Amino acid sequence: MSKRGTSANNDNRSLATRLLLMAVGMFGFGFLLVPLYDVFCDLTGFGGRTNETAVVMEENRDASREIQLEFVTTVNEFAPFAFEPMVESMTVQAGGLYEAVFTARNLTGRSKIAQAVPSVAPSIAGSFFKKLDCFCFTNQEFAANEERELLVRFIVDSELPDYVDTLTLSYTFFDTARLTDNRQQAATSTHSNQ
Incomplete structure (x- = not known):
């Protein structure tokens, strides 16, 4: 396999890893929004x-x-x-x-x-x-x-x-x-x- 093929595979893995981490991070943020909103409303009376x-x-x-x-x-x-x-x-x-x-x-x-x-x-x-x-x-x-x-x-x-x-x-x-x-x-x- 050529250097160019190995480099492309590494770039694809790196991109897939970053996309996976971003998806997990967005899911975690979405999961935390409800309790964070509740705390915000309790502190400010908002809502x-x-x-x-x-x-x-x-x-x-x-x-x-x-x-x-x-x-x-x-x-x-x-x-x-x-x-x-x-x-x-x-x-x-x-x-x-x-x-x-x-x-x-x-x-x-x-x-x-x-x-x-x-x-x-x-x-x-x-x-x-x-x-x-x-x-x-x-x-x-x-x-x-x-x-x-x-x-x-x-x-x-x-x-x-x-x-x-x-x-x-x-x-x-x-x-x-x-x-x-x-x-x-x-x-x-x-x-x-x-």
Whole structure:
């Protein structure tokens, strides 16, 4: 084999190695994007994320500052629930303690488990919307055809930037009971076969 052929083979191997390393690096970067994005959102409040656990916060009402709060609900396309706010909007004072009530109803004839995922718009306001208690902190178990009221207690932090005068609190309701349903069906068929 000539030097030219050996050199071409070495160049091809080197190129293939570099391409393989680049592909592995891009896969690794793509894999790390989700946790990095989560950390970024937690630190900055970007994406309208709110606190995921209850905060302890004293009421420090600023009567001179009113904020319009709108409520929006969505049900995931696979979730057999009706879900809506009791009121579509309310005016709150910065630093004041408030409650909002939502209603949810299981539209099926069997028990279901649901989870609500919140977000706040504009996204800059997510870290200033403090939930002291929220139905979104835990899964909600519903009996067949059950309807119930769900409560969120919150304070809009008085440190919210002055240019923000309207917030939208959105919840998306998801059905998290698919595995439970599959387990119940498996248990029922096991018992009926015995």
